[in-house]
Amino acid sequence: MENVSVLSLFSLPDRLFTLHDYASGMAVCQAARQAGVPFWQQGKAAFGFISAPGAAGYLGVVWWQTLIKTIERQANCRFPHILDCDRNAGYAMMAAMHEQRLIVLHNDSPGTQAVRALYTQRGGHVFITRPPSFDLIAPLSDATHLAAHFSQSYCKNSEPAT
Template identity: 30%
Template structure:
């Protein structure tokens, strides 16, 4: 089985907390933009757990009346991915090298959920200077040839807000 094909999506922003989610959603609303895809940190399902992610996104949804999309990264761990599906998560990232990838994909498909093998390009709010670049990232548009948002800033220093 193959993972879901890529589709044209809103720009993605990696959030680490409810404060991050609110910041991103407020910035998009202030600029009259659709909400971005809320993306978890890499492997977040493994170290924070699917229930934490679902609660964070549910709380974030209270601040926007329009549709908010979210994507939980499960790394290469089938167990947290299956738990997330049982809890109602509709979009997951799971490394295709995971030995149980096809089983998780079959379960996701059966539940009407979407499983993808690759994280989308995203602005990580924990990256140095990311908050200052948020408005430009959200309004950055897409490359007409690839359909992808512009590359995120590539800072390697400690986070600053």
């Protein structure tokens, strides 16, 4: 596996994919390879993964990390990955105890402030809103849609050019 440092705030990949399962993660890796997109270039990841909204609560931290590690082993590469903890500071603390570095936490309570301090101390980051991502729901995860995304033929803006 390529030895890379933990994702810094300034090196968030240009592409994030909402990851639901192993098959969709491997489809992303395969589509990137077929499109000639290097997984890492000049110390920056070409793409990363974000869990489904609130996945820390209904799937769990260990499940997420096992999924990511399995994809990384198969792809022979490390990927930046973000676990969505929704509004639950408890899930965020559990994720920190399992060395999750990047999370989403939609909350501004005193507990959230403690979570932010802990993640900062450990070199991680707490996103207060979900970064934009390409959601790999089944109909969109087929090779055609992924190839179009990597070749940038999908529109970047929702507004037509004038």
